[in-house]
Amino acid sequence: MTKKTWMAGLAIAxxxxxxxxxxxxxxxxxxHGAGNxxxxxxxxxxxxxxxxxxxxxxxxxxxxxxxxxxDSVTAGALAGNLPDILxxxxxxxxxxxxxxxxxxxxxxxxxxxxxxPGPQGHWGGKLYSIGLxxxxxxxxxxxxxxxxxxxxxxxxxxxxxxxxxxxxLDAAKASGKFKFALDLGMAWTGEWYPYAFSPFLQSFGGDxxxxxxxxxxxxxxxxxxxxxxxxxxxxxxxGGYAQATQDPAxxxxxxxxxQYAFSWNGNWAALNALKAFPDTLxxxxxxxxxxxxxxxxxxxxxxxxxxxxxxGASKFIxxxxxxxxxxxxxxxxxxxxxxxxxxxxxENYKPGGPMAVFYDLxxxxxxxxPVTPGYIVDAKVFEKAVADIANGADVTATLDAAxxxxxxxxxxxxxxxx
Amino acid sequence: xxxxxxxxxxxxxLMAGPAALVILSFVIIPFVFAIIxxxxxxxxxxxxxxxxxxxxxxxxxxxxxxxxxxxxxxxAGAVTMAANGTPEYPSxxxxxxxxxxxxxxxxxxxxxxxxxxxxxxxVLARDVVFLTAVINTFIFVxxxxxxxxxxxxxxxxxxxxxxRGINVFRAIYFMPVxxxxxxxxxxxxxxxxxxxxxxxxxxxAVSFGAIPKIDWLGNAxxxxxxxxxMSIWQAVGFxxxxxxxGLQTISPTLYExxxxxxxxxxxxxxYITWPGLRNTAILVLVVITMQAFGxxxxxxxxxxxxxxxxxxxxxxxxxxxxxxxxxxxxxxAISVVLFVIVLSVSLIQRWLTREKA
Numbered sequence: 001m002t003k004k005t006w007m008a009g010l011a012i013a014x015x016x017x018x019x020x021x022x023x024x025x026x027x028x029x030x031x032h033g034a035g036n037x038x039x040x041x042x043x044x045x046x047x048x049x050x051x052x053x054x055x056x057x058x059x060x061x062x063x064x065x066x067x068x069x070x071d072s073v074t075a076g077a078l079a080g081n082l083p084d085i086l087x088x089x090x091x092x093x094x095x096x097x098x099x100x101x102x103x104x105x106x107x108x109x110x111x112x113x114x115x116x117p118g119p120q121g122h123w124g125g126k127l128y129s130i131g132l133x134x135x136x137x138x139x140x141x142x143x144x145x146x147x148x149x150x151x152x153x154x155x156x157x158x159x160x161x162x163x164x165x166x167x168x169l170d171a172a173k174a175s176g177k178f179k180f181a182l183d184l185g186m187a188w189t190g191e192w193y194p195y196a197f198s199p200f201l202q203s204f205g206g207d208x209x210x211x212x213x214x215x216x217x218x219x220x221x222x223x224x225x226x227x228x229x230x231x232x233x234x235x236x237x238x239g240g241y242a243q244a245t246q247d248p249a250x251x252x253x254x255x256x257x258x259q260y261a262f263s264w265n266g267n268w269a270a271l272n273a274l275k276a277f278p279d280t281l282x283x284x285x286x287x288x289x290x291x292x293x294x295x296x297x298x299x300x301x302x303x304x305x306x307x308x309x310x311x312g313a314s315k316f317i318x319x320x321x322x323x324x325x326x327x328x329x330x331x332x333x334x335x336x337x338x339x340x341x342x343x344x345x346x347e348n349y350k351p352g353g354p355m356a357v358f359y360d361l362x363x364x365x366x367x368x369x370p371v372t373p374g375y376i377v378d379a380k381v382f383e384k385a386v387a388d389i390a391n392g393a394d395v396t397a398t399l400d401a402a403x404x405x406x407x408x409x410x411x412x413x414x415x416x417x418x
Numbered sequence: 419x420x421x422x423x424x425x426x427x428x429x430x431x432l433m434a435g436p437a438a439l440v441i442l443s444f445v446i447i448p449f450v451f452a453i454i455x456x457x458x459x460x461x462x463x464x465x466x467x468x469x470x471x472x473x474x475x476x477x478x479x480x481x482x483x484x485x486x487x488x489x490x491x492x493x494a495g496a497v498t499m500a501a502n503g504t505p506e507y508p509s510x511x512x513x514x515x516x517x518x519x520x521x522x523x524x525x526x527x528x529x530x531x532x533x534x535x536x537x538x539x540x541v542l543a544r545d546v547v548f549l550t551a552v553i554n555t556f557i558f559v560x561x562x563x564x565x566x567x568x569x570x571x572x573x574x575x576x577x578x579x580x581x582r583g584i585n586v587f588r589a590i591y592f593m594p595v596x597x598x599x600x601x602x603x604x605x606x607x608x609x610x611x612x613x614x615x616x617x618x619x620x621x622x623a624v625s626f627g628a629i630p631k632i633d634w635l636g637n638a639x640x641x642x643x644x645x646x647x648m649s650i651w652q653a654v655g656f657x658x659x660x661x662x663x664g665l666q667t668i669s670p671t672l673y674e675x676x677x678x679x680x681x682x683x684x685x686x687x688x689y690i691t692w693p694g695l696r697n698t699a700i701l702v703l704v705v706i707t708m709q710a711f712g713x714x715x716x717x718x719x720x721x722x723x724x725x726x727x728x729x730x731x732x733x734x735x736x737x738x739x740x741x742x743x744x745x746x747x748x749x750x751a752i753s754v755v756l757f758v759i760v761l762s763v764s765l766i767q768r769w770l771t772r773e774k775a
Contacts, residue, residue, distance in 0.1 A: 074463060099463045189722060245636030245725065247611055377743045384724075391638065391725040396511060397527060401546070404525045408478070412459050412745070414466055 024051070024058035027312050028083035030073070032299060034063035038332040042325070050319045057312040059085065077101045082304035084313040089191070090131065090297025091369040091379065094123040098373035098417060102128050103305045106314035111321065118296030118366045119338040129302035130317060132326050133335035136362035137196055137294045138282035140255060140263040140273055146281070149175060149261070156284050156364050162232070165286035169241045172261035180242055183260035186390065187246040193383040194369060196264060197233075199285060199293035202367055204229035208382050209406060214372040215415055217406040221382075222399040229288070230395035237390045244390040267358040268334050274354055282357045285365060296366035298335065336362055373416040377409045449757070455750040462744040475751035481544030483523055485513060486537050497536065507538050514542065548752065551723075551730035552759075558646060558731065559710040559763075566650045566657060567702050573654065574661035575691075588662075592655040599652060603719035606648045610634035610720075635721050638728040645716050645729060653709065657702050664698030665691065700771045707767065711760050732756045 029047075033039040040063060047059045062083065064072050070092065076082045077099070088096055096102045104126040112120060112130060119131030146153055149171040154160040160168065172181035185192055198208055206226030209217045220226065236242045255263040256276035265273070273280045285292040301320065303313040326342035329335055330349060336358050337343045348355040369375060385402040389395055410416060456475050460468040489505035490498045500506040514523045526542035529549055533539075543549050577588050594602060609616045612633025621629040634644040668691060676686045714733040717723060723730040723738070732752060740749020 077463070095463070098465065100465050245612065245633055247613055250613070377745075380738075380742055387724055388726055391636075393726055400511060400515060401527055408525075409743070409745070412747075413461065413464060417465070 024056060025309060025312060027057050027059045027085060027307075027309060027316060029059050029061050029085035029316075030069075030076075030083045031061060031063045031087050032066045032069035032089075034065045036333070039329075042328045042332050045328070046320050046325050047316075050316050053319065054315075057309070057315065059316050073101065077304075080306060082306050084304060084307040084309055085301060085316060086304055087299050087301050088121075088129055090118070090121055090129070090300050091191075091194075091371075091375050093121045093129045093300065093302065094371050095373040095376050096302075097123050097128045100305050102302045103307070103310055104128055105130065105303060105317060106311055107318050111318060114340065115338045116296075116336075116362060116366070118362060118368060119298070119300060121297070121300050121302065123371060129300035130321065131298055131300035131338060132320060133298055133329050134296060134338055134362050134366070135266055135268065135298045136296070136336055136358045136366065137199075137264060137266050137285070138270075138358065138361055139285060140265050140270070141261060141281050141283060142277050143279040143281055144277075145172070145261050153281070154283050154286075156360060159284040159292045160286040162286060162288045168262070169236075169239075173239075173241060175261075177258075178261045179254070179259040180240075181261050182236065182242040183246075183251065183254055183263040183265070184236070184242050185246070185251055185264060186242070186244060186387075187248040187251040189383070189387070191379060193386055194379040195295040196266075197386050198369065198382060199295055199365075199367060200233070200288065201226060201229045202293045203285065203288040203290055204232070205288075205290045207370070208378050209370050209372065209374070209410075211370060214370070214374070215410060217378070217403040221385075221406070222396070222403045225290075226399055227396055230389050230399055232288070233386060234389050234392070234395055238392070244387075244392075267336055267355060270355050270358065271334055271348070282355070282361070284361055292365045293367045294361060294365045296362060296368045374406070374410055374413065378406050381405045381409075449753075452750040452753045455747050456754050458747050460747045460750070462741065462746050464744075468747075471747070475747050476755075477544070478748070479545050479548050479751055479755065481526070482529070482549075483526055483542045485510075485520075485523065485540045485542055486534075487513075487540065488537050505536065505538075510540060510542075547727055547730055548732075548735055550727045551732050551735045554642060554728070554730055555711060555713060555732045557642065558649075558713055559707055561646050562650055562710045563703060563706045565646075566654055566706050567699075569650065570654045570657035570702065571661050571695075573658040574665055575687075577658070578662055578665045591658055594652045595655040597652075599715045600719055602648070602652050603716045606644075607635065607720050610644050610648075612636050636725055638726045641721055641725060641728045645713075645720060649710075649713070649716055653706075657706065660702055660705075661695070661698060664695045668694035700767075703771070704764065704767060707763060708760065711756065711763075732759075 031043060033043070043061065043063075047061055051058050070089075073082065073086060073088075073096070077096075082101060086102075088102070093102065105128060107127065107130065109127060112127075115130070116134050118134040120127065121129030121131070143153075145151075149168065151168050151171060152160075152164070154164070169181045172178055185196060188196075194208065201207065201221075204225045206223060206229055207220040210220040237244045250259065254260050255265070255273060263273070270280075270282065285294050301317045303310050303317070307313050323337075323339060323342040323345060326337045326339060327345035330337040330342070330346040334348065334355075336355075337346055337349055340359075343349040343356070343359050344351065347353060349359050350356065370378060372378070381402045385398050388398050455468075457470060457472060458468040459471050459474075487507045487510075489507055492498055498506045510528055513520050514526045517523070523542060526544055527546045529541045529543040529546050531538055531540040573591050577584055577591065612618070612631060612635075615634070617634065618631045622631070632640060634640050672690050672694070673686065676690055681689070712733050713731045714737065717729050717731055717734045718737075721729040723734055733756065736749045736752035736756065738749075739745045739752065
């Protein structure tokens, strides 16, 4: 019931923005980045450029804090008050598309042919969303640590094997120099768990759901490969290589303070690491048998299902896909530009740039999270399962329970229309 | 002609109206919806229409079964021993997953198990997390209700004195109540920090390092206890004020009479203060019980139900399922179960504290 009054407020607010534009047809847009000045500056620049570039459409922006954004979209959708353009976190897109919040983009696919796969939001064979950036995760360490521990520097072509990675952790632990050998970011509960840790599972050969049908998780999340992942994962904590509960402050500053030999962290934290240690390295994920994998897909833009001007909304999104804006976002907030041409225009990702390695990592190893409307539930189930296993729960029983919960959800939703 | 009840109560209805309207629209109607939803497969977000599914949500929530297994025996009939010297039992998984002989056990999990002679009895449940949440909530209520009420009474007795500056103490004890529970929970997360937390440093300092550092919220054995202690501290001031108001309604002449009769301070408390606080005691007990069953914010901020479900609670599960996992029907079923539990407990409390003729 509280939602209703809230929605009424939204409705009034939406109507108010609508009346602002006069000659041009008004398009409304929601964005998740309220509170971030740099982000706001870039997005406002794109909007004013677009509005000035043609006579048909005028986009107006409403920003939300990220923590409240998804709830606002759900509330807006239930009340039938979604804007024309909205942004969506990549793995959530299939859920919103399935639920009828979004419609396919009217953008010619040839326009995005040179994009990395991560920022392209396809579902049901159609392009629903497109991102102006991607994000990537790497195994962060220092050249001096590798030298001291006498470890081979892994490369994209020849990443560490599971045994080599174990050897590196053993060496780091035996050196006695570090509080923990590995910082996994256990403090970042939430989407970080499936985003950062499910690629390990996929490298072992398992997955959160069976991607061939998306009808079951049986065998994918509790098969022999997944159980091998679970045992390895539990061993990290039982063996004292990593901590199951972590102080958020340690996550933010631990590597720079020399507490950890290796840190599993994203490109957004790379500049700080480089600032602390100029010899910081960003290594590819270890290969546990089925190739090195890292997560892909970040926030993307799409058009709401209820928009009466999907053509104008798509035009705006297409306009925003220019390399200069992709480069602006990258320079402004450190994200990975989705095209090589945009990457060449950035400070950090141009060939030879300090973070160029992330561009190569995401190109070579990135795997999107399961593309299904059920992902919203799958992600929470997976998060609980890896947290429980880290805390010492029985691996097989925990994975079985996760499979049952995911399957029950798929059944309850009549297979999510797949 | 309006009936006398309506007419003579027109002003009354006018005054009660706004509150009644708010209660109707924010409590009663949503709750009726929850009852209806709990018999369907309603989702928060879905293009599929909701279907009536009968009791399946409740079956899923409360389904339980018992399985007794004999230990594995080798060819000679001797019990096989596991590495740790206990008898080895067949894997539960072979019964609860894809076993056509035991369709009723499909998808169940071990809740707990015990040995009875050679055989081992497993109590299986369809939703172990929910049952754990129910147990945790009851542990919380059973510990918090008497402890919080008792400590609040002690504090009330302490500050019910005419001393210089007593208001300072009243303010200090009451302060945690006016701070938002979310802020309090965040602060206590720092206090309980396993590494550099205030509590660990304090214990280390008073014991000269003899007490090892404990990860209070990260350890399944200490997490619920830590949250109980913090919750008692946070709300004790509120109940202290209620006790205090009760204390101040007791007529001073009774105390004077007791003093003249030469009663000890324990006798004064036992025969004058405590009987005088009877109604206050009932109020405090009922309020604490109700609040304790609603335990949510501390869990959401501090542990999210972990580690290993040691801090799962009923309300946290209801919200996590209904909103986080978009399963409104499952969340509604939990709310209805909670309603039945709270209603039964209140009825029992009423019966226990009834006026005995």
